[in-house]
Structures are given as C-alpha cells and as structure tokens.
Amino acid sequence: MTTSSIDTDLxxxxxxxxxxxxxxxALICATGPxxxxxxxxxxxxxxxxxxxALSFSVMGSPSAQVITAAPSFVVHLLGPAHAPVARSFAQPGAPRFTPGQGWDTLPTGEPLLRDAQAALRCRPLHLLPVGTSTVVVAEVVEVLLGTPGDRLIHHDRTFSTVTAPKGH
Known part of the structure; x- marks a missing residue:
C-alpha cells in the first residue's frame, strides 16, 4: 500500500x-469590501x-476569506426554523442575505440574523492554518440572545431537529 492510498483511506x-x-x-457572517x-x-x-472565546474552522472559500480578513464577524447559533437559510449558506451560489431570510445590520456593520437563538459578535484572536483549513479562535465581544427552543443539528450531511427537553 502506498502512502497516498493510506492517506486517502484515512x-x-x-x-x-x-x-x-x-x-x-451556525452561520458565520462578516462584511467585506x-x-x-x-x-x-x-x-x-x-x-x-x-x-x-470560541473557535471554528473554515476552508478557503470566498466567504471564508472575507470572514478571516474581517476585523469582526457574527456567529449565529441556529434553531430548526433556520434550516433553509443554513442550506442556502452551505451551497455555493445559493441565495444569501435576502429580505425573506430575516437579515439586519448591526450598528458596527456586521450582518445580523434577527431571530437566531444567539448571535455572538466576535473579533479574531488567532488564525491557525491547518492543511487546507484555517482554525479561527475569536474573542466574543457581544452576545445577543434570542428565544431558546428546539435544536438544529447537522448529522450525516443533513440538518435535523432535536426537541428541547421540557423545562429547558
């Protein structure tokens, strides 16, 4: 077995x-030029x-390049109602930042998904290149809490809903 076939299998x-x-x-958004x-x-x-502080990783997409170059960005934590917008932002060329998706702009200039379960405005602390990805570590400078509810999860390439336990 060659090294490349081992790496491919791994x-x-x-x-x-x-x-x-x-x-x-989550949806991670920033405003670029x-x-x-x-x-x-x-x-x-x-x-x-x-x-x-929080972390996430991104690949070299045009959106990722805007986010990693921005002085600040917003990490939106999503609920089940956001599955359509999550799908749009996961597909290159799909509609983004449309009026029907519920966007606003923070006074600091970043896009804000108004009904997100939480929106965390961040500034980058560290960008760590790893292979074809970049790990971003960011300081959270503002937290906007929305209405808590059921959970939107990503599992096996699909978005699913998990019902919140009663009393939470």
Missing amino acids: SARFKDAFRAYPTGV AGPAGLTASSVASVSVDPP
Whole structure:
C-alpha cells in the first residue's frame, strides 16, 4: 500500500467518523469590501469563559476569506426554523442575505440574523492554518440572545431537529 492510498483511506474514514457525529449549526457572517459574506459551520466550539472565546474552522472559500480578513464577524447559533437559510449558506451560489431570510445590520456593520437563538459578535484572536483549513479562535465581544427552543443539528450531511427537553 502506498502512502497516498493510506492517506486517502484515512481521510475517507475520518470523514465517515465525523458524519456520524451530530453537531450544532451556525452561520458565520462578516462584511467585506464587496458587501456581506457568510457560511454555514458545524465546527463552532466554546473555548474559554474568561475571556469569552470560541473557535471554528473554515476552508478557503470566498466567504471564508472575507470572514478571516474581517476585523469582526457574527456567529449565529441556529434553531430548526433556520434550516433553509443554513442550506442556502452551505451551497455555493445559493441565495444569501435576502429580505425573506430575516437579515439586519448591526450598528458596527456586521450582518445580523434577527431571530437566531444567539448571535455572538466576535473579533479574531488567532488564525491557525491547518492543511487546507484555517482554525479561527475569536474573542466574543457581544452576545445577543434570542428565544431558546428546539435544536438544529447537522448529522450525516443533513440538518435535523432535536426537541428541547421540557423545562429547558
């Protein structure tokens, strides 16, 4: 077995492993020189409470390049009603930032999905290139809480809803 076939097999198994691992769904958005840009992400994670910080990874898409170059961006944590917008932002060329999706603009200039379960305005602290991706560690400078509800998760290349337990 050659090294490249081992790497290919390992990469395929790695993808299969994470397809079976459900994660939350977020939209990460920023404003660049050509206007707003955004992408769907399932890699958002809490890093620190003091200072408040989170992380995510992106590949080299045009939207990712705008986000990693921006002085600030917003990470929107999504609920089930946002599955259509999450799908749009996951597909190149699909409609984005349309009036029907519920966008507004923060006074600081970033796009805001008004009815997100939470919107975290961030500024980048560290950009770490890893292979074809970039891991972003960002300080959270503002938290806008929406209405809590059921969860939108990404699992095996699909968006699914998980009902919130009673009393939460």
